[in-house]
Amino acid sequence: MTNHDEAAAVRPLTLAWVGRHLAAGERIVRTEVLHGGITAEMRRLTIGTRDGGTRGLVLRTFVNMEHAQDWLNREAGALTLLTGTGVPAPGLVAVDPIAAHCEYPSLLMTHLAGRTVLDDEGLETRVLLLARQLVAIHALRPDEMPPEYVAWTTADTVVVPKGADTAAWAAAIDVIRKPVPPYEGRLLHRDFQPGNVLFDVAHPRLAGARITGVVDWAQASWGPADLDVAHCSTNLALLHGPEWGPRFAEAYEEAGGVLAAAASERQYWRVRSGLAFSEEVQLVAQPWRESGRTELTTRAVEERLDAYVTALMDALA
Structure with missing residues:
Protein backbone atom coordinates (compact mmCIF):
# COMPACT_ATOMS: atom_id res chain seq x y z
CA MET A 1 0.00 0.00 0.00
CA THR A 2 1.24 3.48 -0.86
CA ASN A 3 0.17 6.76 0.71
CA HIS A 4 -0.35 10.00 -1.16
CA ASP A 5 1.14 11.71 1.90
CA GLU A 6 1.88 10.93 5.53
CA ALA A 7 -1.49 12.23 6.73
CA ALA A 8 -3.28 9.78 4.46
CA ALA A 9 -2.05 6.74 6.39
CA VAL A 10 -4.89 4.67 7.85
CA ARG A 11 -4.44 3.75 11.52
CA PRO A 12 -3.65 0.05 12.17
CA LEU A 13 -6.91 -1.06 13.83
CA THR A 14 -8.96 0.82 11.27
CA LEU A 15 -6.88 -0.68 8.47
CA ALA A 16 -7.65 -4.16 9.73
CA TRP A 17 -11.36 -3.30 10.04
CA VAL A 18 -11.47 -2.04 6.47
CA GLY A 19 -9.72 -5.18 5.31
CA ARG A 20 -12.45 -7.34 6.82
CA HIS A 21 -14.99 -5.60 4.60
CA LEU A 22 -13.15 -6.13 1.32
CA ALA A 23 -13.86 -9.01 -1.03
CA ALA A 24 -11.52 -11.97 -1.18
CA GLY A 25 -8.35 -11.06 -3.04
CA GLU A 26 -8.84 -7.30 -2.69
CA ARG A 27 -6.39 -4.95 -0.99
CA ILE A 28 -5.83 -1.26 -0.39
CA VAL A 29 -3.28 0.01 -2.89
CA ARG A 30 -3.46 3.75 -2.25
CA THR A 31 -4.83 6.22 0.29
CA GLU A 32 -5.21 9.97 0.02
CA VAL A 33 -6.70 12.72 2.14
CA LEU A 34 -9.89 14.37 0.90
CA HIS A 35 -9.99 18.04 1.86
CA GLY A 36 -12.92 20.34 2.43
CA GLY A 37 -14.60 18.75 5.44
CA ILE A 38 -14.94 20.36 8.86
CA THR A 39 -16.05 17.71 11.32
CA ALA A 40 -14.20 14.55 10.27
CA GLU A 41 -11.09 13.16 8.61
CA MET A 42 -11.86 11.92 5.11
CA ARG A 43 -9.72 9.52 3.09
CA ARG A 44 -10.17 8.00 -0.32
CA LEU A 45 -9.04 4.37 -0.48
CA THR A 46 -8.17 2.85 -3.83
CA ILE A 47 -8.92 -0.85 -3.72
CA GLY A 48 -7.11 -3.28 -6.00
CA THR A 49 -9.50 -5.97 -7.21
CA ARG A 50 -8.78 -9.61 -8.11
CA ASP A 51 -9.13 -8.94 -11.83
CA GLY A 52 -6.39 -6.29 -11.75
CA GLY A 53 -8.75 -3.29 -11.71
CA THR A 54 -9.49 -0.82 -8.97
CA ARG A 55 -12.49 0.64 -7.17
CA GLY A 56 -12.83 3.45 -4.67
CA LEU A 57 -14.04 3.65 -1.09
CA VAL A 58 -14.21 6.59 1.30
CA LEU A 59 -13.33 6.35 4.99
CA ARG A 60 -14.82 8.91 7.37
CA THR A 61 -13.17 9.10 10.80
CA PHE A 62 -14.32 11.21 13.74
CA VAL A 63 -11.29 11.97 15.91
CA ASN A 64 -13.45 14.30 18.02
CA MET A 65 -15.89 11.80 19.49
CA GLU A 66 -18.38 14.29 20.99
CA HIS A 67 -21.11 13.75 18.38
CA ALA A 68 -19.57 10.83 16.52
CA GLN A 69 -22.00 8.09 17.52
CA ASP A 70 -25.08 10.15 16.70
CA TRP A 71 -23.72 11.47 13.43
CA LEU A 72 -22.44 8.11 12.18
CA ASN A 73 -25.70 6.40 13.07
CA ARG A 74 -27.58 9.14 11.22
CA GLU A 75 -25.36 8.79 8.17
CA ALA A 76 -25.54 5.00 8.12
CA GLY A 77 -29.32 5.18 8.43
CA ALA A 78 -29.60 7.77 5.67
CA LEU A 79 -27.37 5.87 3.24
CA THR A 80 -29.40 2.74 3.88
CA LEU A 81 -32.77 4.38 3.22
CA LEU A 82 -31.44 6.19 0.13
CA THR A 83 -30.42 2.94 -1.56
CA GLY A 84 -32.46 2.50 -4.73
CA THR A 85 -34.21 5.88 -4.47
CA GLY A 86 -32.40 7.57 -7.33
CA VAL A 87 -30.71 10.10 -5.04
CA PRO A 88 -26.99 9.76 -5.90
CA ALA A 89 -25.66 9.03 -2.42
CA PRO A 90 -22.75 6.77 -1.46
CA GLY A 91 -23.46 3.16 -0.62
CA LEU A 92 -22.88 2.09 2.97
CA VAL A 93 -20.16 -0.56 3.36
CA ALA A 94 -19.66 -0.64 7.14
CA VAL A 95 -19.92 1.56 10.22
CA ASP A 96 -18.27 1.48 13.65
CA PRO A 97 -20.03 4.31 15.53
CA ILE A 98 -18.55 3.58 18.96
CA ALA A 99 -14.99 2.64 17.90
CA ALA A 100 -15.48 -0.99 18.89
CA HIS A 101 -13.01 -2.06 16.18
CA CYS A 102 -11.26 1.14 15.04
CA GLU A 103 -9.13 3.68 16.86
CA TYR A 104 -11.93 6.23 16.37
CA PRO A 105 -15.58 6.07 15.25
CA SER A 106 -15.57 5.43 11.51
CA LEU A 107 -17.74 4.81 8.48
CA LEU A 108 -16.79 3.15 5.19
CA MET A 109 -18.75 3.92 2.02
CA THR A 110 -18.46 3.75 -1.74
CA HIS A 111 -16.68 6.54 -3.61
CA LEU A 112 -18.68 8.66 -6.06
CA ALA A 113 -17.34 10.24 -9.23
CA GLY A 114 -17.24 14.01 -9.63
CA ARG A 115 -16.06 16.93 -7.56
CA THR A 116 -17.37 19.97 -5.76
CA VAL A 117 -17.50 23.23 -7.73
CA LEU A 118 -17.38 26.52 -5.81
CA ASP A 119 -16.59 28.92 -8.67
CA ASP A 120 -18.83 31.85 -9.61
CA GLU A 121 -18.77 30.87 -13.28
CA GLY A 122 -21.76 28.80 -14.31
Whole structure:
Protein backbone atom coordinates (compact mmCIF):
# COMPACT_ATOMS: atom_id res chain seq x y z
CA MET A 1 0.00 0.00 0.00
CA THR A 2 1.24 3.48 -0.86
CA ASN A 3 0.17 6.76 0.71
CA HIS A 4 -0.35 10.00 -1.16
CA ASP A 5 1.14 11.71 1.90
CA GLU A 6 1.88 10.93 5.53
CA ALA A 7 -1.49 12.23 6.73
CA ALA A 8 -3.28 9.78 4.46
CA ALA A 9 -2.05 6.74 6.39
CA VAL A 10 -4.89 4.67 7.85
CA ARG A 11 -4.44 3.75 11.52
CA PRO A 12 -3.65 0.05 12.17
CA LEU A 13 -6.91 -1.06 13.83
CA THR A 14 -8.96 0.82 11.27
CA LEU A 15 -6.88 -0.68 8.47
CA ALA A 16 -7.65 -4.16 9.73
CA TRP A 17 -11.36 -3.30 10.04
CA VAL A 18 -11.47 -2.04 6.47
CA GLY A 19 -9.72 -5.18 5.31
CA ARG A 20 -12.45 -7.34 6.82
CA HIS A 21 -14.99 -5.60 4.60
CA LEU A 22 -13.15 -6.13 1.32
CA ALA A 23 -13.86 -9.01 -1.03
CA ALA A 24 -11.52 -11.97 -1.18
CA GLY A 25 -8.35 -11.06 -3.04
CA GLU A 26 -8.84 -7.30 -2.69
CA ARG A 27 -6.39 -4.95 -0.99
CA ILE A 28 -5.83 -1.26 -0.39
CA VAL A 29 -3.28 0.01 -2.89
CA ARG A 30 -3.46 3.75 -2.25
CA THR A 31 -4.83 6.22 0.29
CA GLU A 32 -5.21 9.97 0.02
CA VAL A 33 -6.70 12.72 2.14
CA LEU A 34 -9.89 14.37 0.90
CA HIS A 35 -9.99 18.04 1.86
CA GLY A 36 -12.92 20.34 2.43
CA GLY A 37 -14.60 18.75 5.44
CA ILE A 38 -14.94 20.36 8.86
CA THR A 39 -16.05 17.71 11.32
CA ALA A 40 -14.20 14.55 10.27
CA GLU A 41 -11.09 13.16 8.61
CA MET A 42 -11.86 11.92 5.11
CA ARG A 43 -9.72 9.52 3.09
CA ARG A 44 -10.17 8.00 -0.32
CA LEU A 45 -9.04 4.37 -0.48
CA THR A 46 -8.17 2.85 -3.83
CA ILE A 47 -8.92 -0.85 -3.72
CA GLY A 48 -7.11 -3.28 -6.00
CA THR A 49 -9.50 -5.97 -7.21
CA ARG A 50 -8.78 -9.61 -8.11
CA ASP A 51 -9.13 -8.94 -11.83
CA GLY A 52 -6.39 -6.29 -11.75
CA GLY A 53 -8.75 -3.29 -11.71
CA THR A 54 -9.49 -0.82 -8.97
CA ARG A 55 -12.49 0.64 -7.17
CA GLY A 56 -12.83 3.45 -4.67
CA LEU A 57 -14.04 3.65 -1.09
CA VAL A 58 -14.21 6.59 1.30
CA LEU A 59 -13.33 6.35 4.99
CA ARG A 60 -14.82 8.91 7.37
CA THR A 61 -13.17 9.10 10.80
CA PHE A 62 -14.32 11.21 13.74
CA VAL A 63 -11.29 11.97 15.91
CA ASN A 64 -13.45 14.30 18.02
CA MET A 65 -15.89 11.80 19.49
CA GLU A 66 -18.38 14.29 20.99
CA HIS A 67 -21.11 13.75 18.38
CA ALA A 68 -19.57 10.83 16.52
CA GLN A 69 -22.00 8.09 17.52
CA ASP A 70 -25.08 10.15 16.70
CA TRP A 71 -23.72 11.47 13.43
CA LEU A 72 -22.44 8.11 12.18
CA ASN A 73 -25.70 6.40 13.07
CA ARG A 74 -27.58 9.14 11.22
CA GLU A 75 -25.36 8.79 8.17
CA ALA A 76 -25.54 5.00 8.12
CA GLY A 77 -29.32 5.18 8.43
CA ALA A 78 -29.60 7.77 5.67
CA LEU A 79 -27.37 5.87 3.24
CA THR A 80 -29.40 2.74 3.88
CA LEU A 81 -32.77 4.38 3.22
CA LEU A 82 -31.44 6.19 0.13
CA THR A 83 -30.42 2.94 -1.56
CA GLY A 84 -32.46 2.50 -4.73
CA THR A 85 -34.21 5.88 -4.47
CA GLY A 86 -32.40 7.57 -7.33
CA VAL A 87 -30.71 10.10 -5.04
CA PRO A 88 -26.99 9.76 -5.90
CA ALA A 89 -25.66 9.03 -2.42
CA PRO A 90 -22.75 6.77 -1.46
CA GLY A 91 -23.46 3.16 -0.62
CA LEU A 92 -22.88 2.09 2.97
CA VAL A 93 -20.16 -0.56 3.36
CA ALA A 94 -19.66 -0.64 7.14
CA VAL A 95 -19.92 1.56 10.22
CA ASP A 96 -18.27 1.48 13.65
CA PRO A 97 -20.03 4.31 15.53
CA ILE A 98 -18.55 3.58 18.96
CA ALA A 99 -14.99 2.64 17.90
CA ALA A 100 -15.48 -0.99 18.89
CA HIS A 101 -13.01 -2.06 16.18
CA CYS A 102 -11.26 1.14 15.04
CA GLU A 103 -9.13 3.68 16.86
CA TYR A 104 -11.93 6.23 16.37
CA PRO A 105 -15.58 6.07 15.25
CA SER A 106 -15.57 5.43 11.51
CA LEU A 107 -17.74 4.81 8.48
CA LEU A 108 -16.79 3.15 5.19
CA MET A 109 -18.75 3.92 2.02
CA THR A 110 -18.46 3.75 -1.74
CA HIS A 111 -16.68 6.54 -3.61
CA LEU A 112 -18.68 8.66 -6.06
CA ALA A 113 -17.34 10.24 -9.23
CA GLY A 114 -17.24 14.01 -9.63
CA ARG A 115 -16.06 16.93 -7.56
CA THR A 116 -17.37 19.97 -5.76
CA VAL A 117 -17.50 23.23 -7.73
CA LEU A 118 -17.38 26.52 -5.81
CA ASP A 119 -16.59 28.92 -8.67
CA ASP A 120 -18.83 31.85 -9.61
CA GLU A 121 -18.77 30.87 -13.28
CA GLY A 122 -21.76 28.80 -14.31
CA LEU A 123 -23.49 29.36 -10.99
CA GLU A 124 -27.02 29.91 -12.35
CA THR A 125 -26.96 26.47 -13.99
CA ARG A 126 -25.72 24.81 -10.81
CA VAL A 127 -28.29 26.59 -8.64
CA LEU A 128 -31.07 25.09 -10.76
CA LEU A 129 -29.51 21.63 -10.46
CA LEU A 130 -29.06 22.02 -6.70
CA ALA A 131 -32.68 23.07 -6.31
CA ARG A 132 -34.00 20.12 -8.33
CA GLN A 133 -31.85 17.72 -6.36
CA LEU A 134 -33.08 19.05 -3.03
CA VAL A 135 -36.70 18.81 -4.18
CA ALA A 136 -36.07 15.14 -5.02
CA ILE A 137 -34.63 14.51 -1.55
CA HIS A 138 -37.57 16.18 0.16
CA ALA A 139 -40.01 14.15 -1.94
CA LEU A 140 -38.83 10.89 -0.37
CA ARG A 141 -41.08 9.28 2.22
CA PRO A 142 -38.89 6.90 4.24
CA ASP A 143 -40.47 4.06 6.19
CA GLU A 144 -38.42 5.09 9.20
CA MET A 145 -37.90 8.75 9.98
CA PRO A 146 -34.44 10.01 11.00
CA PRO A 147 -34.17 11.94 14.29
CA GLU A 148 -35.81 15.36 14.57
CA TYR A 149 -33.62 18.27 13.49
CA VAL A 150 -31.56 20.14 16.08
CA ALA A 151 -31.36 23.94 15.94
CA TRP A 152 -27.81 25.20 15.45
CA THR A 153 -28.13 28.52 17.23
CA THR A 154 -30.08 30.33 19.92
CA ALA A 155 -30.83 33.98 20.50
CA ASP A 156 -28.22 33.98 23.26
CA THR A 157 -25.35 32.44 21.28
CA VAL A 158 -25.44 34.54 18.09
CA VAL A 159 -22.15 36.33 17.42
CA VAL A 160 -22.71 39.74 15.85
CA PRO A 161 -19.87 40.44 13.36
CA LYS A 162 -17.63 43.41 13.96
CA GLY A 163 -18.96 46.49 12.21
CA ALA A 164 -22.34 44.86 11.52
CA ASP A 165 -25.65 46.69 11.34
CA THR A 166 -26.46 46.20 15.02
CA ALA A 167 -30.09 47.27 14.67
CA ALA A 168 -30.70 44.71 11.93
CA TRP A 169 -28.99 41.99 13.94
CA ALA A 170 -30.93 42.83 17.10
CA ALA A 171 -34.15 42.57 15.10
CA ALA A 172 -33.00 39.28 13.57
CA ILE A 173 -32.24 37.85 17.00
CA ASP A 174 -35.73 38.83 18.10
CA VAL A 175 -37.13 36.83 15.16
CA ILE A 176 -35.66 33.57 16.44
CA ARG A 177 -36.93 34.24 19.96
CA LYS A 178 -40.42 33.62 18.56
CA PRO A 179 -42.03 30.16 18.67
CA VAL A 180 -41.04 27.75 15.91
CA PRO A 181 -43.60 27.96 13.08
CA PRO A 182 -45.71 24.86 12.39
CA TYR A 183 -44.38 22.68 9.59
CA GLU A 184 -44.88 19.44 7.72
CA GLY A 185 -41.88 17.18 8.26
CA ARG A 186 -39.58 16.10 5.45
CA LEU A 187 -36.38 14.10 5.14
CA LEU A 188 -33.61 16.71 5.48
CA HIS A 189 -30.00 16.42 4.44
CA ARG A 190 -29.39 19.21 6.98
CA ASP A 191 -26.11 20.32 5.38
CA PHE A 192 -27.14 20.49 1.73
CA GLN A 193 -24.82 23.03 0.10
CA PRO A 194 -22.27 23.23 -2.75
CA GLY A 195 -19.50 21.70 -0.64
CA ASN A 196 -21.50 18.49 -0.26
CA VAL A 197 -22.62 18.08 -3.87
CA LEU A 198 -20.47 16.51 -6.58
CA PHE A 199 -20.68 17.50 -10.23
CA ASP A 200 -19.53 15.83 -13.42
CA VAL A 201 -15.87 16.87 -13.67
CA ALA A 202 -16.04 17.27 -17.44
CA HIS A 203 -18.94 19.73 -17.37
CA PRO A 204 -19.01 21.59 -14.05
CA ARG A 205 -19.95 24.96 -15.57
CA LEU A 206 -21.67 24.11 -18.86
CA ALA A 207 -25.25 23.43 -19.88
CA GLY A 208 -24.46 19.72 -19.76
CA ALA A 209 -23.53 19.81 -16.07
CA ARG A 210 -25.03 17.11 -13.90
CA ILE A 211 -24.92 16.14 -10.26
CA THR A 212 -23.10 12.86 -9.61
CA GLY A 213 -23.36 12.69 -5.85
CA VAL A 214 -24.72 14.14 -2.62
CA VAL A 215 -22.42 13.38 0.30
CA ASP A 216 -22.06 13.97 4.05
CA TRP A 217 -25.36 12.71 5.46
CA ALA A 218 -24.07 12.78 9.04
CA GLN A 219 -26.76 15.19 10.18
CA ALA A 220 -29.70 13.77 8.26
CA SER A 221 -32.85 14.83 10.09
CA TRP A 222 -36.61 15.17 10.01
CA GLY A 223 -37.92 18.71 9.83
CA PRO A 224 -39.19 21.53 7.60
CA ALA A 225 -38.09 21.76 3.98
CA ASP A 226 -37.51 25.46 4.65
CA LEU A 227 -34.59 24.59 6.92
CA ASP A 228 -32.61 22.80 4.19
CA VAL A 229 -33.45 25.53 1.69
CA ALA A 230 -32.43 28.28 4.11
CA HIS A 231 -29.14 26.54 4.89
CA CYS A 232 -28.18 26.18 1.22
CA SER A 233 -29.33 29.76 0.58
CA THR A 234 -27.00 31.07 3.27
CA ASN A 235 -24.08 29.08 1.89
CA LEU A 236 -24.69 30.47 -1.58
CA ALA A 237 -24.99 34.00 -0.19
CA LEU A 238 -21.64 33.70 1.55
CA LEU A 239 -19.90 31.97 -1.36
CA HIS A 240 -21.23 34.08 -4.20
CA GLY A 241 -22.98 37.15 -2.81
CA PRO A 242 -26.12 37.93 -0.80
CA GLU A 243 -28.42 37.98 -3.84
CA TRP A 244 -27.92 34.24 -4.37
CA GLY A 245 -29.71 33.32 -1.14
CA PRO A 246 -33.17 34.40 -2.36
CA ARG A 247 -32.38 33.07 -5.84
CA PHE A 248 -31.95 29.54 -4.52
CA ALA A 249 -35.28 29.67 -2.68
CA GLU A 250 -36.94 30.82 -5.92
CA ALA A 251 -35.27 28.00 -7.86
CA TYR A 252 -36.46 25.47 -5.28
CA GLU A 253 -40.07 26.55 -5.74
CA GLU A 254 -39.65 26.68 -9.53
CA ALA A 255 -38.52 23.04 -9.34
CA GLY A 256 -41.73 22.07 -7.54
CA GLY A 257 -40.59 22.39 -3.95
CA VAL A 258 -43.07 23.65 -1.35
CA LEU A 259 -42.04 26.14 1.32
CA ALA A 260 -43.99 27.58 4.24
CA ALA A 261 -47.14 29.36 3.12
CA ALA A 262 -46.61 32.55 5.11
CA ALA A 263 -43.77 34.91 4.21
CA SER A 264 -43.04 35.47 7.90
CA GLU A 265 -42.57 31.72 8.40
CA ARG A 266 -40.22 31.41 5.43
CA GLN A 267 -38.22 34.33 6.74
CA TYR A 268 -38.03 32.77 10.21
CA TRP A 269 -36.07 29.82 8.85
CA ARG A 270 -33.87 32.02 6.63
CA VAL A 271 -32.99 34.30 9.52
CA ARG A 272 -32.34 31.36 11.84
CA SER A 273 -29.98 29.82 9.29
CA GLY A 274 -28.14 33.08 8.70
CA LEU A 275 -27.63 33.67 12.40
CA ALA A 276 -26.36 30.12 12.89
CA PHE A 277 -23.45 30.88 10.57
CA SER A 278 -22.37 33.74 12.83
CA GLU A 279 -20.97 31.23 15.30
CA GLU A 280 -18.76 29.37 12.83
CA VAL A 281 -17.65 31.81 10.14
CA GLN A 282 -14.00 30.85 10.50
CA LEU A 283 -14.77 27.11 10.30
CA VAL A 284 -16.90 27.60 7.21
CA ALA A 285 -14.49 29.91 5.39
CA GLN A 286 -11.36 27.81 5.84
CA PRO A 287 -12.33 24.84 3.62
CA TRP A 288 -13.56 27.26 0.97
CA ARG A 289 -10.13 28.89 0.87
CA GLU A 290 -8.48 25.47 0.76
CA SER A 291 -10.66 24.69 -2.25
CA GLY A 292 -9.33 27.72 -4.13
CA ARG A 293 -11.57 30.58 -3.02
CA THR A 294 -8.65 32.37 -1.38
CA GLU A 295 -10.46 35.72 -1.37
CA LEU A 296 -13.00 34.38 1.12
CA THR A 297 -11.19 35.42 4.26
CA THR A 298 -13.02 35.21 7.55
CA ARG A 299 -13.59 38.96 7.40
CA ALA A 300 -14.92 38.84 3.84
CA VAL A 301 -17.39 36.12 4.79
CA GLU A 302 -18.47 38.08 7.87
CA GLU A 303 -19.21 41.09 5.67
CA ARG A 304 -21.30 38.98 3.30
CA LEU A 305 -23.14 37.45 6.24
CA ASP A 306 -23.93 40.91 7.61
CA ALA A 307 -25.18 42.02 4.20
CA TYR A 308 -27.34 38.89 3.87
CA VAL A 309 -28.89 39.13 7.34
CA THR A 310 -29.55 42.83 6.79
CA ALA A 311 -31.22 42.07 3.46
CA LEU A 312 -33.42 39.44 5.13
CA MET A 313 -34.54 41.95 7.72
CA ASP A 314 -35.19 44.60 5.07
CA ALA A 315 -37.44 42.07 3.31
CA LEU A 316 -39.46 41.70 6.52
CA ALA A 317 -39.97 45.44 6.91
